[in-house]
Amino acid sequence: MVDHSIIVTGGSQGLGLELAKYHYHNNTNSCIVILSRSEDKLINAAKKITNDNFMNLKEFHEDKSRLYYYPIDLSNSSNVESLLPFLTKLPSIQRTYLTAGGASVKLFKDYSINELQQGINMNYSSSLFLSHVILKNHLCKHLIYFSSEVSFFPFIGYSSYTPSKTSLKSLVNILRQEFPDCRLTNVFPGNFASEGYIEENLTKPEITKDIEGSSKPISVEKCREIIINDIDKGYDDITTDFIGWVLMACDMGLNKNWNYSKFWFLQLILGVVANLFIIPVYMIILKYDINNFFKKHSKLTDKDKAQ
Numbered sequence: 153m154v155d156h157s158i159i160v161t162g163g164s165q166g167l168g169l170e171l172a173k174y175h176y177h178n179n180t181n182s183c184i185v186i187l188s189r190s191e192d193k194l195i196n197a198a199k200k201i202t203n204d205n206f207m208n209l210k211e212f213h214e215d216k217s218r219l220y221y222y223p224i225d226l227s228n229s230s231n232v233e234s235l236l237p238f239l240t241k242l243p244s245i246q247r248t249y250l251t252a253g254g255a256s257v258k259l260f261k262d263y264s265i266n267e268l269q270q271g272i273n274m275n276y277s278s279s280l281f282l283s284h285v286i287l288k289n290h291l292c293k294h295l296i297y298f299s300s301e302v303s304f305f306p307f308i309g310y311s312s313y314t315p316s317k318t319s320l321k322s323l324v325n326i327l328r329q330e331f332p333d334c335r336l337t338n339v340f341p342g343n344f345a346s347e348g349y350i351e352e353n354l355t356k357p358e359i360t361k362d363i364e365g366s367s368k369p370i371s372v373e374k375c376r377e378i379i380i381n382d383i384d385k386g387y388d389d390i391t392t393d394f395i396g397w398v399l400m401a402c403d404m405g406l407n408k409n410w411n412y413s414k415f416w417f418l419q420l421i422l423g424v425v426a427n428l429f430i431i432p433v434y435m436i437i438l439k440y441d442i443n444n445f446f447k448k449h450s451k452l453t454d455k456d457k458a459q
């Protein structure tokens with residue numbers, strides 16, 4: 153008997169698909185809805201989750217299927233508002249995973265204006281608008297946001313991505329105050345080997361790879377396991393590797409009263425000590441490395457010009 157629903161945005165690939173698959177097989181009394189832009193990708197994902205027992209949410213029929221897909225660009229505010237009638241038809245929504253997002257990683261000068269707009273759309277608007285529809289209409293009491301470890305520490309290469317992920321973190325802190333009855337989880341993943349991650353690595357500058365080297369990519373399954381375990385234990389600020397935990401410690405500041413993360417008190421102390429003694433040294437070394445990167449770069453482009 154289906155008695156609740158779980159929504160997963162970005163459910164057509166990567167971590168979103170993995171979360172949908174997990175809940176479909178482990179919560180057999182739930183109805184799962186996956187959302188993303190591409191209908192083809194959604195249908196392929198639905199086939200991976202269940203061989204043929206899935207439907208378009210527009211034809212919702214609780215007794216016929218437990219898996220629904222809905223093609224939608226979640227960064228389009230009027231599209232998102234028009235989802236409301238479909239969402240209200242669902243059995244009570246227990247969790248909403250706002251997984252949609254993704255990074256294109258290169259130097260600022262190498263983006264087109266359109267790519268910069270896409271960065272905001274995918275990583276901020278896509279979670280902002282759906283949260284509004286859900287919270288305003290009391291449709292779900294547990295929303296899970298996907299920021300990133302980069303939201304604690306912005307660095308070269310991620311200019312089209314990090315500012316939006318930091319905005320999400322800030323949004324969640326405000327919404328926790330405005331919706332005290334709701335559980336708002338913020339996940340800050342480190343690298344994990346999804347389709348999106350493989351693609352971003354094709355353009356990622358060497359210096360960016362060097363800086364983020366301590367966040368070794370884990371598998372999508374492992375990432376899902378860490379997140380679900382932490383959610384089940386009651387944590388609401390979740391990182392997926394050690395460097396993420398350290399970076400969160402350094403960033404706690406005014407958030408500390410709203411942070412519910414693993415060993416948060418230890419984090420708070422470590423953060424104070426690291427900000428005083430370790431980070432300033434690290435930042436000097438980083439500045440030196442970035443200078444060298446640009447020197448090497450300009451030598452290479454000079455060579456190009458000479459040829």
Ligand SMILES: NC(=O)C1=CN([C@@H]2O[C@H](COP(=O)(O)OP(=O)(O)OC[C@H]3O[C@@H](n4cnc5c(N)ncnc54)[C@H](OP(=O)(O)O)[C@@H]3O)[C@@H](O)[C@H]2O)C=CC1
Nearest residue numbers: 162164165166167188189190226252253254343344346348
């Ligand atoms: N992989 C990593 O190393 C890390 C990832 N993250 C974050 O975790 C989340 C999942 O990452 P990952 O699995 O790698 O992502 P992928 O890039 O592999 O997949 C992104 C998903 O988001 C969907 N999507 C993108 N834009 C929109 C939109 N405007 N409307 C609706 N759906 C959209 C895509 O589907 P479609 O193309 O069909 O729209 C796709 O299903 C993302 O938010 C990402 O930023 C955070 C830290 C590290």
Ligand SMILES: CCCCCCCCCCCCCCCC(=O)[C@@H](N)CO
Nearest residue numbers: 255300301302341342343363364367434
């Ligand atoms: C003591 C202080 C030392 C500071 C060391 C800095 C290390 C930075 C690690 C950042 C890892 C970022 C992983 C997430 C990347 C991401 O979100 C994308 N891959 C998206 O797909």
